[in-house]
Amino acid sequence: MSMRESCVIVDENGRIVDMNQKAKEMLPFLNSGVIGEKALDVFSIFPSLIEAMIHPKEQEMELNASSVGGPEWILAKISPLNDDRKDSIVYAIFFEDTTERHRMLESLQYYATRDDLTGLFNRRYFYEAIKPGIEASINKVSEVSIIMIDIDSFKEVNDAYGHALGDKVLRSCAKVLAANIESESDAIIGRFGGDEFIVFMPEASLEEAQRIAEKLRLSVVAMPILEEIERPLHISVGVAAGQIERFEEIEMLISKADDAMYKAKRSGGNRVCT
Template structure:
């Protein structure tokens, strides 16, 4: 063997050793996802996702948690470059006793016309820190910016307004008579918060020092605005200010303040960020990762304050036939229309998401099996009554759904998902275009 061949062999051996020992998962694939080379860390991270223990194809292994990868690669027209950067994937549905679901991030690089390189990392701890930093940043932002455009509201132990001041009138237009004694949900649209969620906000404020959320708020005249609402406990609990216009809480009872800020001017930037990180690329509703984050948080709340939590899984009937008969653009149009109907049918407080190719999920906090089944059937009927127009062709499709309600949060999200999936399978086996329920877990 010549010196040149020896040098090449040595470099190849060094490359293999690097791939083997690299602190991140590395995999080389074809453009269709067939795995050519994979290091042990990547195999360890991906193996739990493989349904049959086979890691022959990266896209197939990641289909349950990142169904958009094939499309992203297919749509990437450049001869080489970065297809996606640190796309996050939640790889489990919440296992009882596991405090934090595992989060992976994948970066895909197109090397040339034939090859892809995937870089896979476990970012579970990083995601935890980001959530905490986001909350801290929002807290300091509420204090240091826009300080003249806020409403400061005093609340009692039940979250009811006990004091009115000019700032409430300035931001929301509500008079003292309208808000005193009312729960602070009066500042939210009717379908944006439940009584259980209101109590959750108080408990989270007790546990963490504050509880903050952004979303639609409502003024006295019914006009909506994009607002940030922060609940913080008052450490001095014996009384509120001497100028209170309603009785102060009893000594020793918890008391809170609610700060509402109109951040409508920041909504566009926030929405762009949300679309980039938490929304499905095709339909615009929540993606799989955002769904599982929200669902695990909701079940944590339910474990502290028990309530019924329902889940609906929907699947478009005979979706492959739609693609085969009319083409993939028509299939995409069907999925987009379904996402629009889902958003119009369910409440703001519900979590509506695309979790697979033609599979959608809706988590309904504080909702019984009967109520969830009723709204699922309402959506099914709306779908059956409409068509999708694509290039002058009317496409009719139907929907099947499985509904489950988790009575015991200790069973975890995984149990709830399996229940709903069994019900969905039963709906399809019974002829499709129907909703089937499972009682409890």
């Protein structure tokens, strides 16, 4: 059997009756020893493919084959065969290596959702990411919290040392903030714009959000001093919490947290305000 695509033939009894060399090269477990074996047993490593094979019809699915020595991602296509010859052949399974395409899509998705400089969620995707948490909080009639963060004296750093160092400050702060948020269940952080960051906490009271905000403030204070500016960095943090009944009402909390953040800045910075 020769064919440009990787292909396996399965008969009406569900047994593998033929395959081409390309299939053997793509999936090492496909060898002459599996001829005559039940396809459901041979492909048991792929549950979604097994489910499709039980009632074979024209369909396709993507599979991760790295655990069996194959490509990271393959596209499996089941295609019933014409039975005009009245023989026992029922369907073919074609395999295509889609690893590069899959990685390209992952890359596109990453850059569509992430801020280029810091790697945090960008502002547009942040709103998408918090939707499930807001819905859960609405259903449970519980509070949600917003933390707004601004780097103190960032404009002065930018003006005095240039945008390259300003970018380094943003990346350094983002890394520390994200690392401290990771340990908080369901909390989501994003870059809101400029030198501002935002944190969403579902089902979190004002007191809980204040605790996290203070933890974030202290984490920035404890950062190693950047040798280029020879002074510690610190942040102003605003916190707001409340119950909301519709997704759109999150803007009200963001506005309150933003006001609290500017209150912290007017009070000298390096503090948390509500």
